[in-house]
Amino acid sequence: xxxxxxxxxxxxxxxxxxxxxxxxxxxxxxxxxxxxxxxxxxxxxxxxxxxxxxxxxxxxxxxxxxxxxxxxxxxxxxxxxxxxxxxxxxxxxxxxxxxxxxxxxxxxxxxxxxxxxxxxxxxxxxxxxxxxxxx
Amino acid sequence: xxxxxxxxxxxxxxxxxxxxxxxxxxxxxxxxxxxxxxxxxxxxxxxxxxxxxxxxxxxxxxxxxxxxxxxxxxxxxxxxxxxxxxxxxxxxxxxxxxxxxxxxxxxxxxxxxxxxxxxxxxxxxxxxxxxxxxx
DNA sequence: ATGCGGGTGTAATGTTATTACATCAATTGC
DNA sequence: GCAATTGATGTAATAACATTACACCCGCAT
Numbered sequence: 001x002x003x004x005x006x007x008x009x010x011x012x013x014x015x016x017x018x019x020x021x022x023x024x025x026x027x028x029x030x031x032x033x034x035x036x037x038x039x040x041x042x043x044x045x046x047x048x049x050x051x052x053x054x055x056x057x058x059x060x061x062x063x064x065x066x067x068x069x070x071x072x073x074x075x076x077x078x079x080x081x082x083x084x085x086x087x088x089x090x091x092x093x094x095x096x097x098x099x100x101x102x103x104x105x106x107x108x109x110x111x112x113x114x115x116x117x118x119x120x121x122x123x124x125x126x127x128x129x130x131x132x133x134x135x
Numbered sequence: 136x137x138x139x140x141x142x143x144x145x146x147x148x149x150x151x152x153x154x155x156x157x158x159x160x161x162x163x164x165x166x167x168x169x170x171x172x173x174x175x176x177x178x179x180x181x182x183x184x185x186x187x188x189x190x191x192x193x194x195x196x197x198x199x200x201x202x203x204x205x206x207x208x209x210x211x212x213x214x215x216x217x218x219x220x221x222x223x224x225x226x227x228x229x230x231x232x233x234x235x236x237x238x239x240x241x242x243x244x245x246x247x248x249x250x251x252x253x254x255x256x257x258x259x260x261x262x263x264x265x266x267x268x269x270x
Numbered sequence: 271a272t273g274c275g276g277g278t279g280t281a282a283t284g285t286t287a288t289t290a291c292a293t294c295a296a297t298t299g300c
Numbered sequence: 301g302c303a304a305t306t307g308a309t310g311t312a313a314t315a316a317c318a319t320t321a322c323a324c325c326c327g328c329a330t
Contacts, residue, residue: 116266
């Protein structure tokens with residue numbers, strides 16, 4: 001899944017996320033794009049759906065918010081097998097660290113195989129305090 | 136954290152969740168408790184907050200819904216260290232399988248230590264198809 | 271009896287996400 | 301050329317999920 005051409009709305013939404021230093025809610029994105037002509041939530045959600053499909057954006061379930069993928073160039077997001085990304089989210093400063101752990105991925109895969117469960121999408125989110133905020 | 140005495144509202148909410156065969160949204164719980172005198176969402180959310188604190192109920196972030204803990208008796212939920220529970224959620228039939236994997240837990244703990252990130256709550260949810268539905 | 275903490279009841283509001291319907295643009299096949 | 305199809309868009313309305321604010325009540329320790 002290589003980077004596809006983005007439509008105008010998709011580009012606008014992706015740019016806002018890329019330029020943000022933290023996760024944004026759909027409605028925050030909407031507000032930031034009012035000047036670019038956005039009027040309704042659906043415009044944001046539609047763009048986000050496509051960006052999520054392409055692996056360019058992640059949804060943080062525990063926050064109901066979205067971030068640009070931190071590893072955009074590589075095979076990370078949708079590439080050769082190691083598809084699951086994990087997040088550490090600082091409850092104090094809002095910083096999000098995206099990472100991947102083969103071992104965890106493999107382990108959960110094993111569990112699924114053992115149960116004959118067919119995974120479609122896996123969410124891993126650690127809420128807590130980052131080094132700076134925990135001090 | 137042993138089972139504390141529940142208040143009336145907490146018991147009502149817990150009973151509804153226990154009797155349900157799948158996750159329930161807060162508003163579904165509210166509807167089921169109308170006859171018991173519930174009138175407002177807050178009554179449900181307040182009870183859920185306490186039940187979550189006590190580890191008797193889990194929140195499924197990717198579903199905005201709640202389930203009774205599947206391992207109520209044991210040390211599972213809040214006991215000696217292995218605090219993180221994972222869920223496999225069937226997108227077809229809605230069934231939820233709650234499980235724990237020491238390896239995954241340990242691995243994420245290591246990652247956090249390496250980054251000096253202090254975890255407060257970890258969410259692991261696998262969305263997909265259960266054996267019956269995948270067939 | 272007074273003050274305090276925790277639980278409760280109610281209303282209003284805030285936040286997140288979807289449905290429904292109309293339009294527009296690019297592509298395909300005839 | 302021109303329908304038919306497909307995918308993106310615009311707009312309005314509504315649904316679904318969650319919180320804030322305020323008042324009251326009760327048990328209990330001072």
